[in-house]
Amino acid sequence: MITKAIVRTPAADMASGITGADLGKPDMKLTFAQHEGYVEALRKAGVEVTVLEAQEDYPDSVFVEDVAVMIPTASGVAAIIARPGAGPRRGEVENMKSYLKTFVSELFEITDPGFMEGGDVMLVKDTFYVGVDKRTNQSGCDQFAAVVEKLGYKCICVPFENGIPHLKTEMSQVAENTLLIAERFADRPEFKDFKKIIAPKGESYAANCLFLGETLLMPAGFPKTRAALVEEGLNPVEVEMTEFRKMDGGLTCLSLRF
Structure with missing residues (x-):
């Protein structure tokens, strides 16, 4: 059950x-409105939301999920500070690190030669699935695994070369043991034990949903995906994400949750 989230105002x-x-530039007035809508959706779901001020020197900094991973532990919450594979984003890390130091019980870091972004990390129950791709390398995954295994979790590295930014770009947990997943990942052995809902053709963006434990958020404007979720007995809440989509951002990208 997700009870807290950290978000950052868009730059x-x-x-x-x-x-x-290739969807054009975001309309910033609409971007700010959609971000407020996202925060409101989290709060309506019972999540306590902390809104950090914008990092104006870092245009991608609204996508806070990429710079850290929150890990529930027996003694509270730990965090792993990521090392973004997208070099221009590494300057975002220090600000978040300073904030989290006063908030978490344990703080770890991914170090050179590893790099990792939180968008490649999917936690389901006691297992982390970590995409190994352009934004997260094998060293980053190995370092991450070493930390979380000491904290009582399992970790499975998932290498892929599919031309998408992150693993969670095309998959997400939508129920206790159910994934909404793009067809290209559906037969991967790492996910063989899950029930799968295949993202409808042309709606792969909607595979990035946000499961909060009792509430499921999905991007608005994907009727086939919504119908598939409803058919499985789910009742997703739609959130407008058009402007963040233009920057390869999805619902999970916009928050750190724990």
Whole structure:
């Protein structure tokens, strides 16, 4: 059950950030409104939300999930400070590190030659699945595994070369033992024990949902995906994400949750 989240206000220059999408530049007035809607959706789900001020020097800094991973422990919450594979984003780390130092019981860091981004990390029950790709390398995954295994978790590295930013770009947990997953990942052995809902053709963006334990958030505007979730007995809450999509951002990217 997710009870707390940390988000960051978008930088005014978010449009100059890193993206592989060809959807045009975000409308910043609408971006700020959608971010407020996201925060409101979390709060309506019973999540206590801390909103950090914008990091104006870092246009991608609204995507806070990439710079740290929160880990529930028996004594509270630990955090692993990431080392983004996207070099221009590494300056975001120190600000978040300083904030989390006063908040978590244990703080760990990914170090050179490893790099890792939180968008590649999916926690389901007691297992972390970590994508190994352009943004997270094998050393980063190995370092992450060494930490979480000491904290009582399992870790499975999931190498892929699919031209997407992160593992969670095309998969997410949507119920206790159910994944919403893009077809290209559906037959991967790492996920053989899950029930799977295959993201409908043309709606792979919607595979990045946000499961809060009792509430499921999904991006608005994907009727086939919504119908597939409803058919499985789920009742997703839609959140407008059009402007963040233009920057390769999804629902999970916008918060650190614990």
